[in-house]
Amino acid sequence: METLEPILAEHPVFKGLDxxxxxxxxxxxxxxxxxxxxxxxxxxxxxDEFYLIRAGSVALDVYSPTKGEITYLTLREGEVVGWSWLxxxxxxxxxVRAIQITRxxxxxxxxxxxxxxxxxxxxxxxxxxxxxxxxxxxEAMTMQLLDVYSD
Amino acid sequence: MATNQDSMxxxxxxxxxxxxxxxxxxxxxxxxxxxxxxxxxxxQFNMLYVFGVGEVPISIxxxxxxxxxxxxxxxxxxxxxxxxxxxxxxxxxxxxxxFGSAWPVEQAKGKDVxxxxxxxxxxxxxxxIYQILANRxxxxxxxxxxxxxxxxxxxxxxELEQWRGRFDMDVxxxxxxxxxxxxxxxxxxxxxxxxxxxxxxxxxxxLVGPEIMMRFTIADLQKAGMADKDIYVSMERNMKCGxxxxxxxxxxxxxVCKDGPVYSYETIRDWMRKREI
Ligand SMILES: Cc1cc2nc3c(=O)[nH]c(=O)nc-3n(C[C@H](O)[C@H](O)[C@H](O)COP(=O)(O)OP(=O)(O)OC[C@H]3O[C@@H](n4cnc5c(N)ncnc54)[C@H](O)[C@@H]3O)c2cc1C
Ligand code: FES
Numbered sequence: 001m002e003t004l005e006p007i008l009a010e011h012p013v014f015k016g017l018d019x020x021x022x023x024x025x026x027x028x029x030x031x032x033x034x035x036x037x038x039x040x041x042x043x044x045x046x047x048d049e050f051y052l053i054r055a056g057s058v059a060l061d062v063y064s065p066t067k068g069e070i071t072y073l074t075l076r077e078g079e080v081v082g083w084s085w086l087x088x089x090x091x092x093x094x095x096v097r098a099i100q101i102t103r104x105x106x107x108x109x110x111x112x113x114x115x116x117x118x119x120x121x122x123x124x125x126x127x128x129x130x131x132x133x134x135x136x137x138x139e140a141m142t143m144q145l146l147d148v149y150s151d
Numbered sequence: 152m153a154t155n156q157d158s159m160x161x162x163x164x165x166x167x168x169x170x171x172x173x174x175x176x177x178x179x180x181x182x183x184x185x186x187x188x189x190x191x192x193x194x195q196f197n198m199l200y201v202f203g204v205g206e207v208p209i210s211i212x213x214x215x216x217x218x219x220x221x222x223x224x225x226x227x228x229x230x231x232x233x234x235x236x237x238x239x240x241x242x243x244x245x246x247x248x249x250f251g252s253a254w255p256v257e258q259a260k261g262k263d264v265x266x267x268x269x270x271x272x273x274x275x276x277x278x279x280i281y282q283i284l285a286n287r288x289x290x291x292x293x294x295x296x297x298x299x300x301x302x303x304x305x306x307x308x309x310e311l312e313q314w315r316g317r318f319d320m321d322v323x324x325x326x327x328x329x330x331x332x333x334x335x336x337x338x339x340x341x342x343x344x345x346x347x348x349x350x351x352x353x354x355x356x357x358l359v360g361p362e363i364m365m366r367f368t369i370a371d372l373q374k375a376g377m378a379d380k381d382i383y384v385s386m387e388r389n390m391k392c393g394x395x396x397x398x399x400x401x402x403x404x405x406x407v408c409k410d411g412p413v414y415s416y417e418t419i420r421d422w423m424r425k426r427e428i
Contacts (some may be wrong), residue, residue: 059329059337071329074337076346099334143339144327148364149270149300 004029004105011052011105013080013129021122028111034058034098040081045092048110050082056102060137061095073140074099083134085109086126158394161200161245162187166238167220172306175227176271177236178212180220184243189218193256193278194385194413197248198393199223204234208390208408211249212274214281221246224274224306250393252413254279255383259355263291265347267368269298269340269360273306275385275412276359280314287319291354294347295322298340298364302326302333321348340364344371351376357413359385366423369416382416384423 008014008029009022032051034040040051040058058081059071075081081104084092090109116123163184171177183189191211200206213222227236238244256279264283268276283290295314299305305324315322323343325336336343341364356377358368365384372382388407391399395409403422405411416423 057334057336071337073342074325074335076336078346140338140342143341143367146363147300147327148339148361148367149298149304149327150361 004031007054007105008052012078013052013133017125017129021125024115024119024122025107025112028108028115030106030108032104032106034102034104036098036100038098040096040098040102040104041092043092043094047082047084047090047092048108050080050085050107050109051104052107053077053079053081054103054105056098056100056104058102059097059099060140061097063095069095070144072144073137080130080133082109083130083137085113086130158247158250161247163243164221164246166240166242166244169238169240172224173304176224176304176306177227178222178224178274179235179238180222181244181246182220189221189249191215191218191249191278192253193282194254194275195249195251196275196412197221197223197246198250198390199231199235200245200247201231201234201238202243202245205231206245206247206391206393207231207235208250208387208393210275210385210412212277215278216281216285224271224277226271247393250408252411254357254413255355255415256282259283260286260289261291263294263349263354265294265296265344265349265354265356265372267296267340267344267356267358267360267372269358269364269368270300270304271306272359272361272364272385273297276357277307279357284320292349293320294349295320296325296340296343296347297322298325298327298343298360300326301328302330302335323347339367341367341371344368344375347375354381356382357385358383362386362423379417379420380415383413384416384419385412386414386419386423387412 005026057074057076060073061069061071063069081096164181165184166179167182168180193215196208196210198206199209209223209225212224225232227233266276314320325338325340329337356372358365386407388400390408391397393408395406400407
């Protein structure tokens, strides 16, 4: 049977990670599918999971009471959804919505956090891989603020 | 570079057709009011004069192999461009040009080409796109990345659709703000660079957009492995004479009207990084 191991190992975020850690992560991983328009996570949810997109696309939204839902970034195949699982108090920031039918690998972050408490090296590796993702999201929001096409 | 006449001589051109592209952007087709030839290289611009109002530099957005009618796509932002927008079919305006340097379309032969346009940056690149497509087999991969504020701000949507349908060109579009029904990418155009497929060591990049967008784009092209000498930008500085006399368009030691608007980033980077030059 095909396991998720090679898929995880090949994912840009986990490329080069010690195979023993990939094996550990497979234990927390499952395949999921979202329909067009379906919410994957909602603002304020408990952040106990993250997703590796395999096909489709998702929108990262923030809600403004005056402007409604604002999409600030879309993510596609090869990208990661969710970093809040790594930072206490583990609450999701903003909504995530499937724009098309989207297939992803869901990683149970609670399961992964437990593994991290037993292995600080794994925790460090994950931090190294997720800090750039957090920076990427900050940059995307900054670009929105800059309104780069206006001048 | 191609100049058709004495650069200070204004020629009358008649508006053959005018069309509103978006709420603030319009395209005009112009033909010589008398007889006359016109040739230009992709990236060059003309000075358009609205009688009694003033003159503005506007890039040529048509096909260099079929230069007449002369095509200009303009965003109405201020005094002259708003007056230009009010002109109708049959009206006559003054034109001087073409001026300036061109996109390195010839030097790019045998290489991959990456074109990055932001907002009103697509029209100045369109002649280069036409020329590359006309000689497609002489280039490697051909990538067009285009970003606009909203889906309604996207220029030339029909043409983009045609280009997207080609197998020999990768077109990716993104908007900053999605509106209902938009299923495409959201995020600034720079984000498309890491996913674009091209060989950074054997590619030429051509970009136009607001300076802030170009700065971020350049940073991402560099991150992807491109050398400064292979990145070309078009600078849009205010102009008056268009021929290197008044100093209005100065950017460091060079005059954009005469040495630009197209520069290799290698030659302009120290001046682009400075504010208020
Ligand atoms: C080489 C080159 C090629 C170009 N190609 C194109 C092209 O293809 N298409 C295109 O649309 N543009 C192009 N431009 C830009 C175009 O030339 C300018 O938008 C145009 O010169 C503006 O002239 P204007 O008289 O309409 O605006 P101006 O009245 O001079 O105003 C210019 C800017 O100042 C702002 N402004 C005006 N009045 C005020 C005020 N009182 N207070 C504060 N701000 C004010 C306006 O909002 C506007 O952003 C090009 C520029 C160059 C240098
Ligand atoms: S516009 Fe006068 S020197 Fe360039």
